[in-house]
Amino acid sequence: NAGVMQNPRHLVRRRGQEARLRCSPMKGHSHVYWYRQLPEEGLKFMVYLQKENIIDESGMPKERFSAEFPKEGPSILRIQQVVRGDSAAYFCASSPGQPNTEAFFGQGTRLTVV
Amino acid sequence: AQSVTQLGSHVSVSEGALVLLRCNYSSSVPPYLFWYVQYPNQGLQLLLKYTTGATLVKGINGFEAEFKKSETSFHLTKPSAHMSDAAEYFCAVIPGYSSASKIIFGSGTRLSIRP
Numbered sequence: 001n002a003g004v005m006q007n008p009r010h011l012v013r014r015r016g017q018e019a020r021l022r023c024s025p026m027k028g029h030s031h032v033y034w035y036r037q038l039p040e041e042g043l044k045f046m047v048y049l050q051k052e053n054i055i056d057e058s059g060m061p062k063e064r065f066s067a068e069f070p071k072e073g074p075s076i077l078r079i080q081q082v083v084r085g086d087s088a089a090y091f092c093a094s095s096p097g098q099p100n101t102e103a104f105f106g107q108g109t110r111l112t113v114v
Numbered sequence: 115a116q117s118v119t120q121l122g123s124h125v126s127v128s129e130g131a132l133v134l135l136r137c138n139y140s141s142s143v144p145p146y147l148f149w150y151v152q153y154p155n156q157g158l159q160l161l162l163k164y165t166t167g168a169t170l171v172k173g174i175n176g177f178e179a180e181f182k183k184s185e186t187s188f189h190l191t192k193p194s195a196h197m198s199d200a201a202e203y204f205c206a207v208i209p210g211y212s213s214a215s216k217i218i219f220g221s222g223t224r225l226s227i228r229p
Contacts, residue, residue, distance in 0.1 A: 004157075033216065033217060035219075041221070041222075042204065042219055042220060042221035042222045043158075043204065043219040043222075045216050045217070045218065045219075048215075048216045055216075056215075056216050058216075059216075091157055091158070093158075093217070102148055102160050102163050103217055104160070105150075105157035105158040105159070106157050107156060107157045108156075108157050
């Protein structure tokens, strides 16, 4: 059973470009979380999705950021018009969505905005 | 609302010494509690979890944690530190009544091991 797959592992974008981060959950998992980690800081919740549904997006910036988890295919975190402050590690986690189960994390995508 | 406080952003112990990483939570309902470990440039790996039942939970790599409701704590311990334990450790909480809830993480504690 493959783990949570994130790609790319490293992404470099110039200011103003778009960044697309992909996350394929573990087989059988229907829930996906996205977190952002800045250097020397903890994990900041961004968004919690179920297939075709956003459950909680209270951590998403109001502008430029969006996320989706379609019926088929990976979850996508999209950042439009990136700025230097968007440079961070972005982690995806998945769970089956049942009580008392933990979330499994991917290796992360390290976004660098130049 | 749920929250997690990890006391001490950096803990340093000698190899072979006791490891104690502190975690206090706030939850209006019975919580599910987790400890994750993150090695450099890696994702998070689950160390152990508490959901219901026995309050002393054993995890991987010799770690354990005890859920103390009266103290709202879930401290992580290991009797004897090893050099390979050097990493960042995160405590996390979700409300136990619902599966559809975000996981809240503490700010993390970086553990260093002195030879």
